[in-house]
Structure formats: structure tokens, C-alpha cells
Amino acid sequence: MDPHALDQPSQAPVDRPRPDGSPRAGDGPAPAGTTVDEYRDHVLALVSPSSPEQVPLDELATAAPARRVLAHDVRSLLDVPRFDASAMDGYALRGADLSAATPDSPVTLRVVGDIAAAPSAAPGGPSSGLGAPGEAVRIMTGAPVPDGCDVVVPVERTSTRRFVPGAPLEERIEVYEPSRPNVRRRAEDVAVGDLVAAAGATTTPRLVSAAASAGHATLPVHRVPRVAVLSTGSELVPFGTAPGPGQIPDSNSLLLAACVRDAGGVPVRVGAVPDTAEALRAVLDDVAPHVDLIVTSGGVSAGAFDVVKEVLSGPYGEDHGASEVRLVAVGMQPGKPQAAARWRGTPLLGVPGNPVSAYVSFRAFVRPAVRRLAGHPEPVEPLVERVAAEGWRSPAGRQQFLPVRFVGADGVAPVGPGAHHVSALTRADAIAVVPPEVEAVGPGEVVRVMVIA
Numbered sequence: 001m002d003p004h005a006l007d008q009p010s011q012a013p014v015d016r017p018r019p020d021g022s023p024r025a026g027d028g029p030a031p032a033g034t035t036v037d038e039y040r041d042h043v044l045a046l047v048s049p050s051s052p053e054q055v056p057l058d059e060l061a062t063a064a065p066a067r068r069v070l071a072h073d074v075r076s077l078l079d080v081p082r083f084d085a086s087a088m089d090g091y092a093l094r095g096a097d098l099s100a101a102t103p104d105s106p107v108t109l110r111v112v113g114d115i116a117a118a119p120s121a122a123p124g125g126p127s128s129g130l131g132a133p134g135e136a137v138r139i140m141t142g143a144p145v146p147d148g149c150d151v152v153v154p155v156e157r158t159s160t161r162r163f164v165p166g167a168p169l170e171e172r173i174e175v176y177e178p179s180r181p182n183v184r185r186r187a188e189d190v191a192v193g194d195l196v197a198a199a200g201a202t203t204t205p206r207l208v209s210a211a212a213s214a215g216h217a218t219l220p221v222h223r224v225p226r227v228a229v230l231s232t233g234s235e236l237v238p239f240g241t242a243p244g245p246g247q248i249p250d251s252n253s254l255l256l257a258a259c260v261r262d263a264g265g266v267p268v269r270v271g272a273v274p275d276t277a278e279a280l281r282a283v284l285d286d287v288a289p290h291v292d293l294i295v296t297s298g299g300v301s302a303g304a305f306d307v308v309k310e311v312l313s314g315p316y317g318e319d320h321g322a323s324e325v326r327l328v329a330v331g332m333q334p335g336k337p338q339a340a341a342r343w344r345g346t347p348l349l350g351v352p353g354n355p356v357s358a359y360v361s362f363r364a365f366v367r368p369a370v371r372r373l374a375g376h377p378e379p380v381e382p383l384v385e386r387v388a389a390e391g392w393r394s395p396a397g398r399q400q401f402l403p404v405r406f407v408g409a410d411g412v413a414p415v416g417p418g419a420h421h422v423s424a425l426t427r428a429d430a431i432a433v434v435p436p437e438v439e440a441v442g443p444g445e446v447v448r449v450m451v452i453a
């Protein structure tokens with residue numbers, strides 16, 4: 001509990017001017033002077049990529065989050081393929097032996113050995129020395145091709161036609177025509193020391209398997225950022241609890257926590273905190289040392305109980321732990337009031353309480369911050385172009401974020417009435433992002449959207 005909380009009036013004016021000119025407690029939100037891009041740049045500058053750690057490949061393949069980011073370049077420890085390997089089930093032989101083969105005068109070869117895809121058939125093993133002129137060796141896909149052989153003829157192009165499990169090795173075979181090599185050359189994919197993936201790549205299923213093929217047991221990846229998520233509001237009750245008069249269930253802490261997980265972070269969901277400065281300070285003090293980022297919802301606008309704003313910029317905000325405080329009105333709709341700061345050094349982002357505003361703010365600002373913490377070199381994801389299937393209006397001077405649904409192959413249309421309600425989000429496939437200078441989107445016009453995965 002904060003010792004100053006009870007004896008200091010929380011609404012007292014602050015007389016120190018803020019260095020960046022941002023509003024002080026008691027000021028209304030500033031005019032929408034900050035653009036979405038400017039504020040996002042400010043948010044991204046608050047966070048830096050988390051430190052690297054070595055993580056076993058099986059953990060990368062099975063544990064959440066599904067995608068981590070490589071902290072360093074990864075080079076191959078092995079040649080891949082490790083040896084010249086057959087690409088077919090068939091017979092390995094010398095290609096020169098087949099140069100005169102035709103269906104009318106096939107070449108007959110003596111079968112002198114059998115190589116399955118097994119360690120005993122490795123180079124230098126029992127099969128080495130096989131493959132003299134006029135000889136063939138039965139071979140299976142992936143098995144090492146004997147040193148003397150340069151071609152594998154698929155079984156269906158020989159007199160054998162097909163291999164029958166358990167059938168003995170034939171003594172002789174006929175081959176009716178020359179053949180392509182059908183040999184995968186040693187190191188044709190990567191050689192020892194070749195780059196498998198560069199720093200910044202994400203650990204896709206393909207990358208994890210390529211690392212295993214290249215001889216690695218672990219990969220150097222950025223630590224998964226831990227992100228505390230909390231809602232502010234004395235009207236909030238935990239989900240599943242019957243709300244009393246004037247109360248509502250806290251849905252934002254679930255929304256934001258799940259969004260953190262989707263963005264590649266580990267959410268630490270605190271739940272709802274009442275609108276008192278001392279309660280919020282106590283929670284922030286508790287979580288700040290254990291997380292890489294704190295996200296709050298609500299309490300950033302012009303209300304008399306806007307506790308996030310009060311705690312960050314009110315009297316003694318800095319004495320209690322706030323620094324680099326920026327309360328801004330961003331030129332966007334929804335999501336205008338935003339807060340960025342540090343609490344005891346830990347970056348903090350405050351998004352508005354309206355659920356659609358909270359979601360849009362997460363997509364516009366918090367998600368890029370989580371992705372930067374997670375090590376993504378390009379934390380801001382590109383927008384995708386679609387065509388407006390219907391027209392709609394957009395507020396002058398503010399970047400619009402409008403829930404839309406996909407229509408046909410490449411169209412989008414507003415989800416319908418109540419785009420500002422959270423239920424509309426469940427019907428949305430994307431959020432259309434309309435520039436501030438556009439006041440109306442016409443049918444057939446190209447619009448850019450953030451796809452909701």
C-alpha cells in the first residue's frame with residue numbers, strides 16, 4: 001500500500017510543466033495532434049528486443065508461443081544431404097553402362113548387392129566397393145549411393161517392375177533405356193557452415209526441422225516477453241460473476257491477455273483494479289519487476305476518476321515510479337486517448353477502456369511493441385489491400401479503424417451497425433484502416449486492412 005496515498009490529494013494540480021508539452025492531470029485530452037504513426041514510433045522506442053536464450057528444438061516445435069525469433073544467424077553443422085543419396089527405389093549403377101540401352105536391346109546387369117536406408121549401408125560400410133562396370137546394386141530411396149555408381153534407375157524402368165516385400169534379390173536385371181541420375185548430391189541443400197536462417201527469422205515448423213537436419217539441438221531465440229495486463233474500473237466485476245447495479249463484467253483483461261498471447265508474448269493477467277490511485281500503484285509496483293511490459297485498459301480519458309492518468313501524471317507520479325509519461329490524444333477513431341510511460345523503469349501502455357478502442361489500440365500500438373520485445377525486426381505488420389464492397393463514411397482528420405468482414409474474393413464491407421460494440425468484433429475478419437484525410441470510402445475503392453488472424 002502506498003504510504004502517500006491517503007494524505008495527499010490526488011486531484012491537486014501539478015505545476016511542473018511536462019517536458020514534452022503533453023497534458024497534465026486535470027487537463028482534458030489534448031487536441032488530436034499526434035498521428036498514429038508518430039505515437040507508434042514513440043511506443044516502439046520505449047521497448048527493445050529481449051535477451052537471447054538457447055531453446056531445445058522440441059520445445060520450439062511443441063510449446064507456446066508457436067513462433068519465436070532467431071537472435072543470431074544459424075549455420076549448418078552438417079552437410080545436407082549428408083551423403084550422395086538415392087532419390088528413387090531402384091538400382092544404382094554406372095550410367096555409362098546404359099548408353100546403348102533400348103527397349104529392343106536392353107542392357108543386362110548383374111545384381112551384386114542390396115542397400116537399404118540404414119546405417120550399415122553408409123559410405124565406408126559394407127556397400128563400399130560396389131558398383132563396378134556391368135553391376136547393379138538394389139537401393140532404396142534415401143540410401144547412400146555406392147562410390148562407383150552415378151545413376152539410380154527406378155525399379156519400374158527395369159525388368160523387375162516392382163519390388164515385392166520379402167522377395168529375394170534377383171541375380172540379373174534388364175534396363176531398357178538410359179536414365180536420369182536420380183541422385184541427391186552430398187551438401188546440395190546446405191554444406192557445413194552455410195547459412196540455414198538469418199537473425200530475425202521466425203521459428204516456423206520448416207525452420208525448426210531444417211535446424212535439426214543441419215545438426216542443431218537448440219536455437220538461439222529471443223526470450224518470450226512477459227506482459228502484464230490489467231483493467232481499471234471500479235464498475236468491473238470478474239467474468240462469470242453476476243454484476244450488481246452499475247457494474248459490468250471485466251472483458252478487456254481477457255481480450256488483451258489473449259491478444260498478447262497471439263502476438264507472441266506470455267500474458268500475466270492481473271484482472272480488474274479499482275479506480276483508486278493507491279490500488280493501481282500497488283499493483284503496478286507488484287508486477288513491474290517481473291514483466292517486460294505493462295498494459296492497462298481504461299482510465300485514460302477526461303473523467304474525474306481516470307486513474308491511469310492520475311497515477312502517471314498526477315501529483316507525485318514521478319515520485320511513485322512513473323517516468324517518461326506521455327498522455328496523448330491520437331488522431332484516430334476509436335482509440336483517441338492513449339498513455340505511454342515507464343513504471344519503475346518497465347514500459348507501460350495505457351489503452352482506452354471501450355472494448356473496441358482497446359482492441360484497435362492493441363493492434364495499432366501494443367502488438368507492435370510485443371513483437372519488438374519478441375525480437376521481430378519488422379514489428380509493424382504490413383496492411384493488406386482489399387476493395388470496398390460498400391461505401392462508408394470516415395471521420396475527418398482522424399485515421400479510422402473500422403471492423404469489416406470479407407466479401408467475395410477480395411472485398412470488404414463494414415460489419416454493420418454497432419461497429420463500436422465488442423460483439424461487432426466477433427463478426428469482423430479485419431479492421432479497415434482509412435487515412436485521416438479520407439472522409440468517405442466509395443464502393444470499388446481500394447482500402448487497406450489489418451487482417452484478424
Ligand SMILES: Nc1nc2c(c(=O)[nH]1)N[C@H]1C(S)=C(S)[C@@H](COP(=O)(O)OP(=O)(O)OC[C@H]3O[C@@H](n4cnc5c(N)ncnc54)[C@H](O)[C@@H]3O)O[C@H]1N2
Pocket residue numbers: 028029231232233236248249250251252253297298299300301302303306334335336337351352353354355357
Ligand atoms: N469529456 C470527454 N470524455 C471522453 C473523451 C473525451 O475526449 N472527452 N473521450 C472518449 C473516448 S474517445 C474514449 S475511448 C473513452 C475512454 O475512456 P477511458 O479509457 O477513460 O475508459 P473508461 O472510462 O474507464 O471506460 C470506458 C468504457 O469502456 C468500458 N470498459 C472499461 N473497462 C472495461 C473492461 N475492463 N471490460 C469491459 N468494458 C470496459 C466501460 O463500458 C466504460 O464505460 O472516454 C470517452 N470520454
Ligand code: MOO
Pocket residue numbers: 332333334335336337352354357
Ligand atoms: O477514441 Mo474512443 O477510443 O472513440 O472510443
